[in-house]
Amino acid sequence: MLPDGVGADALAELGRRLGTPPALAGATVTLVPAGALRVNDLGALENLLIGRHSAVCVEVVRAAAVDAGAGRGTGALAAPEARARQGDGRAAPATGDSLLVRRTLRSGQRIRFAGNVVVLGDVNPGAEIVAGGDIVVMGTLRGVAHAGAAGDADAIVAAFRLQPTQIRVGGVIGRSPDGAYERPEIPEIARVREGVLVVERLQPGFGEIAAGDRQA
Amino acid sequence: MGEVIVITSGKGGVGKTTTSANLGAALAAQGRSVVLVDADIGLRNLDVVMGLENRIVYDLVDVVEGYARVRQALIRDKRFENLCLLPAAQTKDKTAVSPDQMRALCHELREEFDFVLVDSPAGIEQGFRNAIAGAEQALVVATPEVSSVRDADRIIGLLEAERMPPPRLIINRMRASMVRRGDMMDISDIIDILAIELIGVVPEDEAIVVSTNRGEPAALLPSSRAGAAYRDIARRLRGESVPIAASAAQEGSLFGRLRRLLGAR
Known part of the structure; x- marks a missing residue:
């Protein structure tokens, strides 16, 4: 402590x-x-x-979460405080904290954090990020990313190159297609829409669009 | 004062021991004094690949336990005066040695040799910890397979955590024809993930199997393509600038890339 x-x-x-x-x-x-x-x-x-x-x-991890879940799996991550709406209708991050990881995560390395996680580097196959909030990878995401791990289905996973082994948002799991598939060389964002994990091109102002969707 | 270099990979069977033997022979042929240390205690192999099995009296565990002096345990190669082997014990296991003991041993060896090459066992447990303990540089061996690259990545992460300088990569058993067809990971795919410096690409070569069984490192055979690649790596280890052969570094034809992109298999 x-x-x-x-x-x-x-x-x-x-x-x-x-x-x-x-x-x-x-x-x-x-x-x-x-x-x-x-x-x-x-x-x-x-x-x-x-x-x-x-x-x-x-x-x-959060002290409160450890008291409740004693460090087992994602259960140890605290439920995020309710997403506060700011004046302009944007959703604020799940928690106030963000973790900046300034290196490449290699196979076998794991980051768990109750807030948002930003990686300046790649996330290689066999590496794993579990975040209570959003996950942003300023590089290639090839490993496993679990955003909104405490159940927040509004969380997102974004990467300059999104080629994950698996993405989980809240309780929804998506994986890359089997066999060969086209890998667009553009930044993309994954989020849950109507209970399904959707991957789209990352565009400026996606936050406002997303907020609009949520309110609709 | 010599350099201590560990040769490691994570995954088994990718050619750590073959690489150690060939780099040792190539460096010795180029006039450097070299000692090969077999850190794979319990699964002794390097002596066989070097053809020196029948000369072993004392081994690495005897040395660290104080039963023998380093000089007594070192086996001189039959081809080169300036090449020695410190064999592993076959009857003990990895727990017989501690990282501190390996560190002391490597320090002693580097006083007398230009290069101390440590052949690491597969895995990431105690044997690996021992092998890297005394090393100040690492060479990571990977074959162009997803599983091998994954394990190499894990190893690189562990080496980084030890505060060692970034390791250099040897890609082993490359088959240019398969890369051209788009059926094998090409060099740029591998470098993309591992993001470390490439020090050499060794082509798949049947001469390796023959030479390994005979105890004659392929680096000494003028006709072997793999041997030539090992000789080049040895020169790079000595600080020479040797371009990586265009044929070996074949990055896959446009056609092959296109096929993969379109998902044709």
Whole structure:
């Protein structure tokens, strides 16, 4: 459990307690923030755990969710707070937090996060992202992406090149066709429409269109 | 002070041991002093491929346990004065050695040799951890198959987590004719996913099977295409700039790409 926000002192203390690097080679570390975890805090923690101590993966789950689900599967992810409508009718993200992953996720690496996940890099086959909110991949998505993992069917998965092994949004599962298929060289977005996973070209302003659909 | 390079892949049977033996022989033929370390404890192979099986007295486990000195366990190659093998134990398993012991061993060997090539076992468990412990560079071997590329990707992720410099890739058993027909992953497909530097492409070659069984590395046969590819990789390891042969690096004809795009099989 981490205290609300992570100060420099707390980070230094954590570093001391871990001992000589790499103390966590190959490990998956689960962070359980007691309160809000700011993006900067998370970056500092990632630097410490992955950068210095060689952990393979840092998962972030909500304290409340761990109390309820004790870390089993996607059940550990908290139900997102209801999507707040902003003044202009756009849907706000499922939670306030987003996790920025500034590297390629390779086979066997997994990210779980209660908010949105943005990857600056590729997601390779055998890698997996489970997010409570949306997933955006600024690269090629070839692995498994599960957006809205706590049941939010309004979540989306978007990628510069969408070639996933499997996409799940809320409780809906879609997979790529068997055998050879055409792979459009354009950014695409996957979302649930009328209970079915639909993949479309990613266009500017998709958020407003989506919000309109939801209200209709 | 020499370089310690681990040869690894994740998946079994893609040619780690063959690659180790051939790079060792090629580097020795090019005048460098080389020691090959077989880190596949319990499944000893490198000695057979090198044709040195009948000369083993002590092995790697004897050395780390202090029963033998490194000098006693090293086997000199029958063709090259400057090529040695440190064989694995066949009767123990991976738990007989710790990463710290491997690190100390590699440090000792690099004092005396230009190149220390560590042949890693398949898998990502203790044997792999041991093999990479003393290495400062890695070569990842992959064949043009989806499963092999997937495992190579996993290995690259694990090497990155160890804070090693990005590994370099050897694509083994490439069949240009199949790539041309669009029936095999081509080099650009593989590089696209793995996103690491390519250090060589070794074509499928029957001479490898023959030479492996005879204990004569194909890198020493002037006529072998795979042997030529290994000689080129050895020169690149020494820092020479050698272009990757156009025929080996065949990126698939336009026709092949078109067929795949259209889903024709």
